[in-house]
Each structure stands twice: as structure tokens, then as C-alpha cells.
Amino acid sequence: QNIALGKQTKQSADKRQKGSYLAVDGSTNDQIGNRCTHTEQEFNSWWSVDLGAIYLISHVIIWGRKDCCIERLSSFTIDAIMPVKPRKCGPYQFGNWTDFFMGDISECHYQNEKVDFLNATCQQNTVGQFVRIQLEKTDYLSLCEVEIFGRQLPSEYIGGKGSYKCGSSGHRIEGDFLETAFARSIIECVYLCSVRHECYASNYNKATQECQQHVAEKKSNPLTNMIQDPDWDVFGSL
Structure with missing residues (x-):
């Protein structure tokens, strides 16, 4: 269509x-x-x-x-x-x-x-x-x-209930990662994470276009492990 x-x-x-x-x-x-x-x-x-x-x-x-x-x-x-x-x-x-x-x-x-x-x-x-x-x-x-x-x-991508809707520029999270991928923007990095049910947050490096996909327990908030880093942006679920 x-x-x-x-x-x-x-x-x-x-x-x-x-x-x-x-x-x-x-x-x-x-x-x-x-x-x-x-x-x-x-x-x-x-x-x-x-x-x-x-x-x-x-x-x-x-x-x-x-x-x-x-x-x-x-x-x-x-x-x-x-x-x-x-x-x-x-x-x-x-x-x-x-x-x-x-x-x-x-x-x-x-x-x-x-x-x-x-x-x-x-x-x-x-x-x-x-x-x-x-x-x-x-x-x-x-x-x-x-x-x-x-x-x-789907709404899980654009901000519905339980979606990827909390982020911060100049920060990244530490922890276990599913994989590191290439993405042309933070939006693409978030999309790569959103299509994997075990991924709950993404770190994105604007200079290298590196996308780190973070795994966490669904009921936890992965952004509690967030640290300051001017080269990165982080976007995750609540």
C-alpha cells in the first residue's frame, strides 16, 4: 500500500x-x-x-x-x-x-x-x-x-506503554551487552534494540556510530547504571 x-x-x-x-x-x-x-x-x-x-x-x-x-x-x-x-x-x-x-x-x-x-x-x-x-x-x-x-x-517503538522512552545525552550505561552494531543515528540504534525483546537500552556513540545493545531484567531500570560520557547518548526503557 x-x-x-x-x-x-x-x-x-x-x-x-x-x-x-x-x-x-x-x-x-x-x-x-x-x-x-x-x-x-x-x-x-x-x-x-x-x-x-x-x-x-x-x-x-x-x-x-x-x-x-x-x-x-x-x-x-x-x-x-x-x-x-x-x-x-x-x-x-x-x-x-x-x-x-x-x-x-x-x-x-x-x-x-x-x-x-x-x-x-x-x-x-x-x-x-x-x-x-x-x-x-x-x-x-x-x-x-x-x-x-x-x-x-509499533507503539513499542514510538513511545507506548513499556516502550523505549527514557534517555539522556552525554551519558552511557555499563553492564552486559547483547552485541555492538553499526547505526547511522540514535534513532536507528534504538530501532535495532526495539526489535529484540531481550534488549532494554542502547548506548550510541555519535562519532563512531557504534550502537551497544544492553540486556537487563525487564522489570529493572537499566538507566540506573548510567554514567557521564560526552561521546555517548543512552536511550532505554523504564
Whole structure:
């Protein structure tokens, strides 16, 4: 199921009233200029959709223009953005467009060659509420339709009862670890922990992108073993 259809969208600028909503109107047949989004010509032109919840993104399909300027749709990234950073001992809340500009980014795909159609499989653990398509050059960005596929993450991930909802920057916990993994953000590190029932907290090193998954008794609070360390962030359950 296309989770982008009819959702709220934005883009870096509107040219000739060709708004961002045209990329999620459900029409994949009209790959011509008057049925496609259009930004101004600028560096890092972007388009984004708010999925309204946090998803694990599997793939993104893009229809570009066929009537003109195919070379414009090249040298771009597809990113998922998780807009809410862990708050100290508080649940996740869905973000807004202000959070969008500050969120943790998971790169789904980078496309160098020009395309008028792309079916991009995302990298593993691409997680976010927003999906953004952004040029890595100075040009117009025009999209005729964007479809996004993935699964909504359960309440255990986004801050429901018994979830990973207590954390602190500049700290880490000591104790026994299930494993050490690589993660591109604290959000991905938390996700890796959340899918393992025996994992109750994560240490994340921002510099090395090291993710330490901590094991503890479910009824205990692993954050009681927290110590100060400026290189690490910790996020765990209560």
C-alpha cells in the first residue's frame, strides 16, 4: 500500500503554482510539466512528504517528467527523517515541519544518473516520519508522482506503554551487552534494540556510530547504571 498518497507535502519553493501536492495525487500517467511539482532553480532543491507516523521504509517509486528536462532529475538523495530526538524520560511525539529541518536522517538511496522513473530499494533500517527527495546540485526539482512503501512501527517503538522512552545525552550505561552494531543515528540504534525483546537500552556513540545493545531484567531500570560520557547518548526503557 502506498503510504504517501494524499499526505501533507512541502517543497523548497513553488514555481508557477505547481505545488508539492501534485506528487501524491495518485496520478502516474501524466508525466508532463503541468501535472508535476516544480521548484525554483536553487542549490539543494527539495520535496518532502509527512507520512503522519513513523515508518520503516522499504522502497520509494518516483515518476519524473518525460516531456522535458529529464537531466534535471539526477544527483539526488532519498532520505527518511525522524523528526523527534529522545527527550529525557518522556515519550516520543510526532513531529511537525519545524522538527523536519532538525531530525535524524536515514539515507534510503542516492541516484546519480538521470531518470524519468525510479524504483529505489531503501537501505536496511531506513526509518522516519518524513521522506525527502533532495538534489545534490543547483537545478529545478520536478516530480510527477512519488509512492512510498513500508510498515508503520509499533507503539513499542514510538513511545507506548513499556516502550523505549527514557534517555539522556552525554551519558552511557555499563553492564552486559547483547552485541555492538553499526547505526547511522540514535534513532536507528534504538530501532535495532526495539526489535529484540531481550534488549532494554542502547548506548550510541555519535562519532563512531557504534550502537551497544544492553540486556537487563525487564522489570529493572537499566538507566540506573548510567554514567557521564560526552561521546555517548543512552536511550532505554523504564
